[in-house]
Amino acid sequence: MRISLYLILILMGISSGYGQTKKYLTQLEGGILTYGVATKELGYSFRGISSYDISPSAYFGIGSGYEQYMFNEVDDKTFKLIPIFIQAKYILKPEKRTSLFGAFDLGYGINLNKKEVSNLSKISYEGGVLASPQLGIHWKSKRNKEYFSLAIGYKYQVLKEDNYYNYRWTEDSPVLWNADNSLLQGYDNYSYDKYHMHRLSVMLGFGF
Amino acid sequence: MNLIKSFLFIGLAMSVLLGCDKVESNTYFKTRLPVFEKMSVIRTQMTSVVEPQAIEQTGKIYIFKDYLFINEPMKGIHIFNNVNPSNPSAVAFLNIPGNVDMAVKDNVLYADSYVDLLAFDLSNPTKPTLLNRIEEVFKNVYQYDYENQTLNSVVVRYVDTVVSREYFRTYNPYINYYKETVNYSNSDGGGSYGQGGSMARFTLANEHLYAVDHSSMNLFDVSDKTKPSFKKNIKLGWGIETIFPYKDNLFIGTNSGMYIYNIEDASAPKELSRYEHVRACDPVVVNDDYAFVTLRTGAVCAGIVNVLEVVDIKDLKAPKLVKTFQMQNPHGLGLSGDVLYICEGKYGFKSFEASDVNNIGYSPIEHLSQLNSTDVIPGPKSLIIIGEKGVCQYDYSNKKSLKLLSCISVKPIQD
Numbered sequence: 001m002r003i004s005l006y007l008i009l010i011l012m013g014i015s016s017g018y019g020q021t022k023k024y025l026t027q028l029e030g031g032i033l034t035y036g037v038a039t040k041e042l043g044y045s046f047r048g049i050s051s052y053d054i055s056p057s058a059y060f061g062i063g064s065g066y067e068q069y070m071f072n073e074v075d076d077k078t079f080k081l082i083p084i085f086i087q088a089k090y091i092l093k094p095e096k097r098t099s100l101f102g103a104f105d106l107g108y109g110i111n112l113n114k115k116e117v118s119n120l121s122k123i124s125y126e127g128g129v130l131a132s133p134q135l136g137i138h139w140k141s142k143r144n145k146e147y148f149s150l151a152i153g154y155k156y157q158v159l160k161e162d163n164y165y166n167y168r169w170t171e172d173s174p175v176l177w178n179a180d181n182s183l184l185q186g187y188d189n190y191s192y193d194k195y196h197m198h199r200l201s202v203m204l205g206f207g208f
Numbered sequence: 209m210n211l212i213k214s215f216l217f218i219g220l221a222m223s224v225l226l227g228c229d230k231v232e233s234n235t236y237f238k239t240r241l242p243v244f245e246k247m248s249v250i251r252t253q254m255t256s257v258v259e260p261q262a263i264e265q266t267g268k269i270y271i272f273k274d275y276l277f278i279n280e281p282m283k284g285i286h287i288f289n290n291v292n293p294s295n296p297s298a299v300a301f302l303n304i305p306g307n308v309d310m311a312v313k314d315n316v317l318y319a320d321s322y323v324d325l326l327a328f329d330l331s332n333p334t335k336p337t338l339l340n341r342i343e344e345v346f347k348n349v350y351q352y353d354y355e356n357q358t359l360n361s362v363v364v365r366y367v368d369t370v371v372s373r374e375y376f377r378t379y380n381p382y383i384n385y386y387k388e389t390v391n392y393s394n395s396d397g398g399g400s401y402g403q404g405g406s407m408a409r410f411t412l413a414n415e416h417l418y419a420v421d422h423s424s425m426n427l428f429d430v431s432d433k434t435k436p437s438f439k440k441n442i443k444l445g446w447g448i449e450t451i452f453p454y455k456d457n458l459f460i461g462t463n464s465g466m467y468i469y470n471i472e473d474a475s476a477p478k479e480l481s482r483y484e485h486v487r488a489c490d491p492v493v494v495n496d497d498y499a500f501v502t503l504r505t506g507a508v509c510a511g512i513v514n515v516l517e518v519v520d521i522k523d524l525k526a527p528k529l530v531k532t533f534q535m536q537n538p539h540g541l542g543l544s545g546d547v548l549y550i551c552e553g554k555y556g557f558k559s560f561e562a563s564d565v566n567n568i569g570y571s572p573i574e575h576l577s578q579l580n581s582t583d584v585i586p587g588p589k590s591l592i593i594i595g596e597k598g599v600c601q602y603d604y605s606n607k608k609s610l611k612l613l614s615c616i617s618v619k620p621i622q623d
Contacts, residue, residue, distance in 0.1 A: 041381045184236060198229060199227050
């Protein structure tokens with residue numbers, strides 16, 4: 001969380017420095033990550049994006065932030081991560097105060113969930129690829145220097161979980177191993193889960 | 209404003225689409241798989257008598273004349289010369305694959321070997337010789353071989369292995385279903401009988417061998433000791449555990465009660481009564497007037513009580529409960545005169561004054577708390593107690609104080 005705040009502040013700092021030139025845009029946004037129109041197992045996302053104007057309509061930028069994904073299938077998992085991504089953004093009518101825009105994010109989500117080790121289990125997490133096309137609308141302020149945005153998008157995020165665990169395998173019997181069990185690292189069970197999270201994102205932003 | 213309307217329309221359309229998560233899972237887990245073998249192969253593997261071997265695990269015990277027989281479950285029988293109970297000496301190991309129980313009469317040892325019943329000549333107890341094999345009489349031992357889809361194999365051992373499983377599932381919190389795609393790569397009749405414990409599943413009486421399995425009793429005519437013959441299978445119902453003969457009656461312990469069968473006509477056991485109790489493991493011993501039944505909790509029998517029940521059997525057709533005494537985890541038991549011996553598993557070994565059946569539980573004589581015990585035989589020379597750690601013999605001439613004579617220890621299992 002702290003890392004992501006630093007990243008956002010750094011991005012803001014850079015953007016502020018260049019903001020006067022208008023070639024750079026800084027956008028701060030926050031919103032929800034949901035399975036659909038209802039709000040069950042709601043996640044959230046806060047991000048900062050610094051973009052460079054490569055044409056009056058097109059921007060290319062980098063971004064980061066902090067996100068939480070809820071996944072309550074079995075044991076109320078909460079995946080926490082820092083997304084780091086590049087963003088391509090196209091503003092349909094940049095000259096107008098109100099305009100549609102499209103954006104596409106591509107990057108990697110760094111998983112922040114800590115390794116959990118006990119006598120019975122060892123669980124570790126990894127992040128993975130993220131991709132997110134969005135469609136939104138810009139409202140410029142009267143000063144024409146700031147804008148508000150609302151975007152709805154599809155969000156794809158990969159997360160990985162390595163889970164080594166034991167349960168009720170206490171029988172001491174002289175049985176033979178007929179398979180290589182090194183993969184289990186001394187535990188009785190190992191599961192590798194790759195989560196492909198598919199969510200709807202609804203983000204509100206402020207840019208300058 | 210048209211732009212806003214367009215956006216709101218597209219946005220609303222997108223938001224009504226329910227999202228979901230896809231999860232790819234690869235699991236690897238230890239599991240114990242049975243190794244199947246055909247009986248024809250097992251029969252060729254029996255090498256009969258070999259040199260004495262260390263005991264790795266104790267099973268049933270049996271005494272015959274001056275010899276002590278200790279079953280090593282699924283492997284065979286250790287034979288000890290027990291002339292001097294203070295110093296029993298191993299004389300041989302009878303290699304019988306799949307053996308779990310035994311009984312002896314007139315110098316003939318009857319033992320099971322998976323689905324077969326074997327008869328050995330014990331004229332020279334140090335060198336039993338196979339007299340006869342009756343094939344396929346314990347068919348309930350056969351297990352379904354799911355690989356070959358046959359029911360004519362037995363499980364000879366288990367192997368631990370690692371199994372992998374790949375599956376793919378979809379998770380949507382709004383829909384309560386999961387789609388999965390899985391890829392799997394003992395008697396005092398005529399003749400000379402031996403003596404078994406209260407946990408025995410084999411017993412000999414009136415020229416017949418009675419062998420119980422989980423749901424039935426197999427009856428063999430052993431009048432011709434060289435050629436025992438299978439007579440019939442009597443269905444008893446599920447949960448049969450132990451069989452204890454007394455005079456002309458069989459007392460069969462089941463996990464839901466005690467069945468009493470009259471065997472005056474040995475070839476046609478006749479059910480006299482069924483004494484029902486709560487579900488538990490229950491070995492039985494009897495005297496002329498009373499049956500002593502222990503009920504215990506355990507994973508196998510799923511019992512919920514640990515008690516000793518005294519049952520009045522003066523009228524064998526109408527057994528009735530006299531009294532129940534709380535115990536710790538009673539397993540096998542033995543009765544010698546006015547003393548009742550109870551094996552309390554890991555809680556030790558106890559003896560009780562049994563002359564007054566209404567006060568047995570309140571009349572403890574001795575408690576050997578460190579003696580892990582599962583079954584007991586009050587033998588002619590010694591009290592033989594079997595437990596997880598081995599077989600110990602005690603001088604029980606002084607009922608107030610058991611005197612240790614010897615112990616045959618179990619060799620620790622090597623991992």
